[in-house]
Amino acid sequence: MNPPEILDAAAVLAAAETTVRERRQAQVDDLSLVLAWADLHGHDPQQTPGAVPVRFGGDQLVEIGGDGTPWVQDLCLGELAIARQAHVLSTRSVMADALDLRHRLPLTWAKVQQLACETWVACKVASMTRGLDRRRVAVVDAAVAAAVACAPGRVLRIAEAKIIEADTQAHAERVAEQRRTRGVVMTPADEHGxxxxxxxxxxxxxxxxxxxxxxxxxxxxxxxxxxxxxxxxxxxxxxxxxxxxxxxxxxxxxxxxxxxxxxxxxxxxxxxxxxxxxxxRPGAVLHVHLHQAALDAGIGVARVEELGPLLLDQVARLLAHTNVTLRPVLDLANTVAVDAYEHPASVRDRTAVLVPADAFPHSTTLTRRVDLDHPVPYDPGGPPGQTGDHNVAPLARRHHRAKTHLGYTVDQLDRTTYLWTTPHGLQRLVDHTGTHLIDGPV
Incomplete structure (x- = not known):
């Protein structure tokens, strides 16, 4: 590759995309080598003739990953750590994640091998789910694999919610246990009082x-x-x-x-x-997303905007200090449009449900506090009904400014799908599953 200083804008962007693929491939290769080392050291060293007994410090098989992963020789990690120029504990953690991905999260591991997501996100999910048994972890695997194109924060929120859903009783027990760790600490006064x-x-x-x-x-x-x-x-x-x-x-x-x-x-x-x-008593607006099955059973997981996944009784405690006003569920079957430039509250609420994330490619923003842009620019002399959920893209302020002033174009293909073209011709498709590279005509 030519030195960056002699590349034009298009070449820099192309090189950046290539670098992402190469970096992801290198990280997959690293995990694959760690797995190969684990496979080479998966036999019980105590079965080797003349083996030093464990009680005298001899090697033994240990469980590094979660339920369902093969055990590995404890003392094999040191040499691999030296080769990887890393600490033994760091190498052990990487091996645990790799084993979990291959044996417990195969759908997510396939996405990683396809370079469809960042390796660190998949490894984070592996560590988050290590406490689940092999049967329950499949729920998380399916959900994460379907969402890997989303921003990392959103993927991890989905994983968090599915971990709760996979074993609500265990999560409730963890919540109760953690509540016992509540406390307030005051440090001594410093030299400034x-x-x-x-x-x-x-x-x-x-x-x-x-x-x-x-x-x-x-x-x-x-x-x-x-x-x-x-x-x-x-x-x-x-x-x-x-x-x-x-x-x-x-x-x-x-x-x-x-x-x-x-x-x-x-x-x-x-x-x-x-x-x-x-x-x-203070008032509040709480946006809660949950399935009818959770209401029917009285237990389950709800997604609270700005806070993330919570058990239903945690949601109830959120409202303990306030007046409660229930608002009807939004009917999203039909499109709503108005004859005005500003997006009214009704359109804003519908948009927040239809497109809960910033519609800019690869954005990590997940909040209602965004601007609402008209993909088809508003024409004061144009036809009625230009403002509505058929012509709206939620954008963080910086992304809105870039789209307005730098020549980005966005086509809203349906109420939740956007085709972006950057000033230098890069194209991305953004929908409810995340951001996707464009290989051909849409």
Whole structure:
């Protein structure tokens, strides 16, 4: 390959694509060599004539991977680690992942061998699923193999959800066990009189604490007189992080906090009506995705936007501090369009369900906090119904700017499929399964 400095733009892009394939192939070759070494050392050394007994330090077979993987000689790892210029424990971890992929996650391993995904993502899934038995891990394997074209974060979220689904009882027990590790730690004061507060909380409590801190910080940010009265040391151009730290201190003074939030009078009224007490509770919007079977059984896994997969009772605890308003399930059978440039809430909600990820190729963004772009540019003098889920692409702000100003084109083939062409002619197909390279006409 020519030195990068003498390549034109098209050649740089072509070389970058080639490099990705070569890097992935090298990583597959590395895993294959690790597996070959494991195969060479899969016989029981204690069966060799004159073998040193294990009690005297002799070699033995050990289980490195998960349930269903072949055992390997314990002392073989040192020489392989030297050849790979790595620590023995690092090499052991790689071998465990490789064995799990070949013997427990064969569909995902096939995708890795086809260079269809990053090797580290598959290895991460292997380590995440090691606690499942060989039967249950098949559920995760099928789901991950079908999703490898998605962004790594989304693949790992899918794996996390399927691990819960594969053995909900075991996950519930792990959740209960981990709840016993909750705690709050305060470090000693440093030379500046500052201390660090570290808290391990349940998700529901953490979400509400974070929201309350944000609410107080916003009140302080918008009221110069309030800051001058209570925090005269704060500079005029105080940042959000510092305001959040100050806001956390208000949570330790409930009387002052109630007054700040305008709730003091109601809070001090012992006979406040039920409606009044309900009004004082914070409100929230929670977007939950779950299967009807989970509702029918009362157990199962739900995907909570921004938080990830949770058991149903964890979802219930998320709502423990708030008013609950149920909104109807969106009917996505038909297309909704409006005669306006701005996307109304109804279209935004439908788009978030239809296309939950940023529609830009290979994007890792998975949130509702994105711009909504018109793949077919909006024409003020054009026909009615130009804005709707038939002509919308959720894009992170940087991707939206690039598409608008750098000559990217995107064709929306259906409500969840987009064909992208970059300024230098690279093409990618983005759909609900991820981003795909284009080998020919679409």
């Amino acid at each position: 500052l201390r660090v507060l570290i808290a391990r909380l349940e998700t529901a409590d953490a979400v509400w604490v974070d929201a309350m801190i944000d609410r107080v910080a916003d009140l302080l940010a918008g009221d110069d007189e309030l800051r001058a009265t209570h925090h005269p040391d704060l500079p005029a151009e105080v940042g959000k992080d510092e305001l959040r730290a100050v806001a956390l201190g208000w949570l330790a003074r409930p009387h002052d906090l109630a007054e700040l939030l305008g709730l003091l009078d109601a809070a001090e009224t012992e006979d406040a009506s039920g409606a009044e007490r309900k009004r004082r």
